[in-house]
Amino acid sequence: MKKINKAISVLLCLVMALSFFGVAAFAEGDGETTCEHIYKDTVVPPTCADQGYTLHVCSKCGDWYKDSYTNALGHSYGEWVEVNAATCTTEGLQQRECARCHGLETKTIPIKAHVDENEDGKCDECGADMPLKFIFSPYEWLKSFIAFIKNLIQGIFA
Ligand SMILES: [Zn+2]
Numbered sequence: 001m002k003k004i005n006k007a008i009s010v011l012l013c014l015v016m017a018l019s020f021f022g023v024a025a026f027a028e029g030d031g032e033t034t035c036e037h038i039y040k041d042t043v044v045p046p047t048c049a050d051q052g053y054t055l056h057v058c059s060k061c062g063d064w065y066k067d068s069y070t071n072a073l074g075h076s077y078g079e080w081v082e083v084n085a086a087t088c089t090t091e092g093l094q095q096r097e098c099a100r101c102h103g104l105e106t107k108t109i110p111i112k113a114h115v116d117e118n119e120d121g122k123c124d125e126c127g128a129d130m131p132l133k134f135i136f137s138p139y140e141w142l143k144s145f146i147a148f149i150k151n152l153i154q155g156i157f158a
C-alpha cells in the first residue's frame with residue numbers, strides 16, 4: 001500500500017514539474033510580444049455581408065489587430081426571376097441575384113388555385129375534382145342550343 005502511495009506522489013511531482021515547464025515555456029513565448037511593433041495597415045473594404053476594417057499586421061512578429069470597422073454594404077439584388085413556375089400541385093421557385101457578389105436569394109412561389117375553364121368539374125391542369133359551378137343563364141343556354149341545332153343541320157346537309 002505504501003509503495004503505491006509513493007508511486008502516486010512521484011507521478012504527481014512529475015506532472016507538476018511538467019506543467020511548470022509548460023507554463024515557463026508559455027511565459028517565454030509571451031515574452032516575444034515585447035517586440036516594438038511596426039504595423040503595416042491594410043484597409044479591407046466591406047462586402048455585401050461582412051463588415052470592412054483596417055488590419056494592422058506587425059512586420060516583425062506577425063502580431064495583428066483590426067479596427068476602424070465599417071458597415072456591411074448589404075446585397076444589391078436585381079429583379080426576381082422565375083426559375084420554375086408554380087402549378088396547382090407544386091410550388092414554383094424564383095430567385096434574384098446580387099449585382100455585387102452574385103449571391104443568389106431564392107423564394108418559393110405559392111401553389112396556384114385549380115382552374116376549371118371548361119367547367120367539367122375537373123381541374124384543367126391536373127384533373128383534380130372540383131365543385132361544379134352551376135350557373136344557369138338562359139341567354140348562354142339559348143346560344144349553345146342554337147349552335148347545337150346549327151351543327152346538326154350542317155351535319156345533315158354536309
Ligand atoms: Zn511586432
Ligand SMILES: [Zn+2]
Nearest residue numbers: 048075098101
Ligand atoms: Zn451581395
Ligand SMILES: [Zn+2]
Nearest residue numbers: 088114123126
Ligand atoms: Zn389542378
